[in-house]
Amino acid sequence: MNETRLSRRNFLQMAGLSAAGVALAACAAPVAPQEGAGDMEGGAEPQTVQFYTLVWQPGAVEAAQAAIDGWNAEHGSRITAEYIQGGWGQARDYLTTSIAGGVTPDIVHGITAWANEYGTQGGYLDLTELINNSGLVETTHPKALDAAVSPLDGKIFSVPWCWEVGTMYVNADRFHEAGFELPLDGWTWDDFIPAAKELTSPPEYYGLAANLTATQTTEDIIAWMWQTGAEVMGGSGQNWEIDVQPAREALQLWHDMLWVDEILSQESFGGSNTLEAFGLGIYTMRQTGCWARRIVMEAEPEFEWHMVPLPHYKRHANSSEPQTWSVATDSTGRGTVDAAWEVVLWLSNDENSSAIAYGDWLFPTSVKAMEDPRFTTTEHSWDVALREVEHGVGYPKHPAWAEFDDRLLGPNIQKYLQNEMTLDELIDLLEVEGTKILQEYQV
């Protein structure tokens, strides 16, 4: 063999070319495995299914991990489930980029509104047939299942497994001292306003706090808009419209609570910590979901509080969005759809969904699981929240909703509440610009 010396210059050239080659190779698109490549054949490696979850309260994280451990203990030789911890704050960015990059985890936690949005755009699989053949239709609460059905095409892109309700937390001591009964069985706007006026004493304490920050305004006000009978965005198929006129009364009410009656604290606009302030008595009432009970209790263990329904008006409604498991379209390329579906069914069974929901201070969507005494007890107001499930309303399931909400509804309600525009201007803007957004998506 000819032996040649490799000079330093040659070596550097080769190194440069190799580095360039590696860089190019690293940038090349990954080759998707053939469908079914991961299937076990004659003792082959088990398939791995990625499970991306957004559970965050300690009890829920523990229960979700236990469910995955349980699956792996029973079925790990065939299908291994891999737990991936996500967070609600980053979930949308993560999912959007994952779907665009073709690397979405097999099972994705979310809410029905997101599932419909991503599903309609092709990021999640249509699970209609799998759900119809699984028995979930019979066991899941009809309202939760309805929320998962896309009104555009009737497809179901997610399995609802738990949900929460929008409620009002009240300072029980202050209610009693002022001679008001706790409205455990419900109350109306006419009951609420006089009580809130009586229970406000600015700047020492305010009757009500909400979360009116950029991303949360809609969440806290929309239930009041629904209570007027407004759908905000309603329709089916290709016929959708913006319907905010009836919501004038709700918007006016919130404006008056801020500027006329001084019931609502202006700190709601910037307050990520109004929940803790509620525990300190700075607010008599704090509107939020039933998930927040642990935080209130842990912040002020001695504080006497109670959870009551949201005041209702023409309609009894609270904001309630079922949480879901979806199967990513990317699973098709990895050949893991069937395996992912098996794990979804495992996570959605009564035992696991109840444990995870309970750990998150929420309800399972299984009718049978909701009868579990843990969810019907009067302790920590579970019974009040359970009754409110029947009045839960979810966000409109139209792909234009996210843009309408983030771009128009939330910011402009903030502007109206901060006196940057009149109510008429707000309604006109929402109708005109909202209709444009709808048309754009419908095209």
Place this chain on the structure above:
Amino acid sequence: MSTKSLSVPMPEGLERLSRRLSNRHITPYYYLLPTVIPLLLLTVYPLLRGIYLAFTQYNLYNKDTTLVGTLNFIELTTNDTLFWGALANNIIWTVGIVVITYVLGLFTSIALNENIPLRGLFRGLALIPWVCPAVVAALTWRWIFDPHFGMLNYALMEIGLIDRQIGWLGDKNTALAATMIVAIWKLLPFSVVMLLAGLQTVPEELYEAGAIDGAGVLGRFRYITVPLLNRVGKIAILLTTIWAFNHFDSVYVLTGGGPGDTTMLLSIMSYLNAFRFFKIGYASAVGVIMLILLLLPITLYTRQVLEDVE
């Protein structure tokens, strides 16, 4: 034993390739490849791709790259209710940050250039905001601005400047200023370091000569310090302008663009269009407009750097 070459047998084909590649004029370019290729892939390609997408209606899901001409730009400038407000915010934000950062940086660097006790410690402390991750800093500041539990309200109430809590990030009158404070806090160390380095190049003899000629403190500052800091000051201003104009992270964490659109910047607008509404083409158009607006400072900066090199 030392050796300058490695004794490795080379296959004949590889040897021929090696000889061909050994041309003295070509060889230096190979050494640049490990730097140039990542630069092309990670900077130049995304830039060109972004510009191209700005002329399409590319959506994260439909991936439709059909050219639509200037439609996105026309839509942005004529029909978008957010664009002009966001642009105005960007201008106020950038000018405010650049001016305040420069002035504060100048005085801080002059103080740190003096022979004060614990000067080394103070110089180290001045760098802390720079090394603090942006999101961590924003979250910390969110607590500082908190109406009930925040240090700012507490301090202002203690000294009697305010008599009730202010929701700094939630009030339309204070939100933009509050977010600017965070950005200034984060960018200030850069100005301080640059200007301090500039100050240390000013010969002490010039100040002595100025003093002998009867120049007071202000006179020496006006006629010696300012002119001699001109070059480094220009670079500091240009870079701060670019960074402030492109700023995203702390505003997004602190306010998300609200309340209303009070703190909506072009960068946040672009982000929302891309990752909330999946309109990559439209978001790219916002990015291209930002690029065009930044071309002037970028050109000036590049020219200044090249002058310095020469």
